[in-house]
Amino acid sequence: MDIRNRIQQLLTAINQGVYEKDTELSLSLLAALAGESVLLLGPPGVAKSMVARRLKSAFKGAKAFEYLMSRFSTPDEIFGPISINRLKEFDKYERAIDGYLPTASVVFLDEIWKAGPAIQNSLLTAINEKIYRNGDSEIKLPLKLLIAASNELPAHGEGLEALWDRFLLRIICTCVKDEQTFYNMLLDDNDKEINVPSELQISEEEYADWRGQINRISLSAEILHYITNVRRQLKRLLLDDEGTARNVYISDRRWKNIVQLLKASAFINGRTEVNSSDLLPLYHCLWNEADECEPIHQLVIRELFTSCLEKMEEITEAIKSDIRISRVRQALEDFKNNCSPRNELEITDYFYYHVEEHGTGHTYIFAVDYLALKEQKKENAPKQAVIYPDPLNPGRSIIRCYPGGTPSSSASQQRVNLYREGTEYLLIDGVRYPMSQRKKGEKTLPTSGKSSQNLFDKLPQITLRNYRNELNQLFQQLSTFTSSLCTDNLFVTPADKELITRYSDEVLKRLRNVEIEEEKLQFNLQQYGGANQKEV
Structure with a gap:
């Protein structure tokens, strides 16, 4: 079974009995394979903790750790209590970590922003380097995925910026929206245990091997150019139609981690190189404030069509130039011959x-x-x-x-x-x-003779390209590209597909307008016989 089909079946299995959480589950699994962490933002009671429990089922023999933070939480509750035996016998200040975060594969920390500074500092290293310092030794954590949850964004000025930056994927969770899905949820037995076939679960050996293969996935110059364009536009992101703009800060560390996420997406979808469809989940990694989500979503998808728009603009300008030149030559021809x-x-x-x-x-x-x-x-x-x-x-x-x-x-x-x-x-x-x-x-x-002919010969030539063929090719490329964006990636969401279709339709309308300009040019050439054209 190839990797794409296997992950698709695995996602289907862990989605049993969970409603409208496809995006959270699939992107959390993607984050786990990329070695990144996830923040779920949403009100209480929208199955944020269930996402973490289901992700545990994706890995063979995985241990889970789950904790609800409060202002009074201590490091002992997260990383384990101090080992009295080690302190008495060896005079070492170490924690008894068994059953706590340092031994877990999947971790869920609810109300993450209520954690105190001592917990936050240890989490920074645990999330980023997968290391925990216990006494005088460093422990390599088996952590594959840390999911944090909150119903609010971190408060400004409280030193939470570093921890916030560690969560690469930020996903907004909501209540069930579809009416029929809501009824199904009410009537379903949500307490039943799910059964994930062992052949679908990811073993430790596979996980390590996949991470190595992910590192070897390549990025083309086109993808790097796309990232550069998005990065530049984030420095002045338009939030609304009134021109309100904001500089969205993305650290260098986040950009590097984003690339790792893109590679993981390409690997899971069975490719050796990142392509445009892998860029779709990117907007989950770029927003810092809730009002930035929709503009960034639009930016990420709109930029995918840039190359098509640039080609269309080049053809449009060439056609208009030929139209202008044809009118000049036609008028001069009329005057020379008939006036x-x-x-x-x-x-x-x-x-x-x-x-x-x-x-x-x-x-x-x-x-x-x-x-x-x-x-x-x-x-x-x-x-x-x-x-x-x-x-x-x-x-x-x-x-x-x-x-x-x-x-x-x-x-x-x-x-x-x-x-x-x-x-x-x-x-x-x-x-x-x-x-x-x-x-x-x-x-x-x-108005005739050698002198006027010399002037006529100096006029620009009409560079008659086969515009109709170029436009037909562009139509086909747009159709193929739109289809690939919607089908080449397991992690494309319904919201992604809706925006992709919208922008594709807008480009299609503009292409139709270019066709009209091309028809005007053909009318001019047919009416005047296409005199003095230079075919290329």
């Missing part, structure tokens, strides 16, 4: 008329578009157009009538309605602007 103006308007760069007094005074309209405009009369509808930065000369603006109807819009474009008044004025949204006239005696520049 022989006999008027007194000044021609600039062979193809433009200058619109005086508009903007900074550097606004130009294609001559072919200007001459096609109608006079402002009741029976005439205005021509819709866009004003945009000239891709050939950023210092000026170009007015271009959109062929075939409504113009597209973007941050760099202004939509306007146009009429002309004779050959002397241009009306932009009802405001009249004079057109530059040729000076007396000035000759009309040629």
